[in-house]
Amino acid sequence: MLWTLARHDLASIIKRSIPASKAPPSLSRNPGNLYEVLSRTPLGGVGRIVHQTRWTTKKIPDCYWKVTTSRFKCEGKHGKAWGLLFWKGKQVSEKPERIRGSLKYSWNEGRSEGVWDYENPNAKRAKKSIRPNTIQAA
Template sequence: MSRITGAIRRLLPKQLPPSLSNRPGNLYEVLSRYPQDGVGQVVHQTRWTTRGITDCYWEVTRTKLKLEGTHGKAWGYLTWRGKRLSEQDEKIPGGLKYRWAPGASRGRLGQPSPPKAAA
């Protein structure tokens, strides 16, 4: 390794900041990757997919991010198994507690979707 390459590697961070990563993270890290801090994005908790819960997501309507997108508050509409439950936007719970990913939840790979409850 040349001296120049070694010097450059010492200057670069060992880990990308959360806003540049494409992996799941807390809600605010995921939202900070998008323009307007994620307003208009659809996100879901990754645990929903691992439990076989499909077609569930939050549609983000507003955000207040702080600490470079690692903490904050977010509001949106909850859609659970294809039906919107929220009439007004509400604060999204579990932003730091759970791992989040963009898009709607999908069932486990190779597993059939659970039957929907009759209304």
């Protein structure tokens, strides 16, 4: 117990003492390609849950990959990864499959977040107006 507390305090002191711009990639919480996100974790991300950040942007809730195997090259910036896909909380893939789009999209740890309107699933989101509001003189 004491060692756990000491280790936690030491980690927080190190994070505070290193400026964010000079922090090594292993301490970064920013999204990146799949291999950058997984290579920051112990065991190469095996057992971790990751999602594409665009799923959250599109308000698609509870979608993620559970990583089963990963192999890295080029210092963790490239590689291959396999896992199980969960879409809207339900497991889609029965056996581990290759995770596609790993370099193309931005990834982050955890499940995608989003608010799904279960009462009216066919309702579309209101688009924001690009034009600024104009004030008409009376």
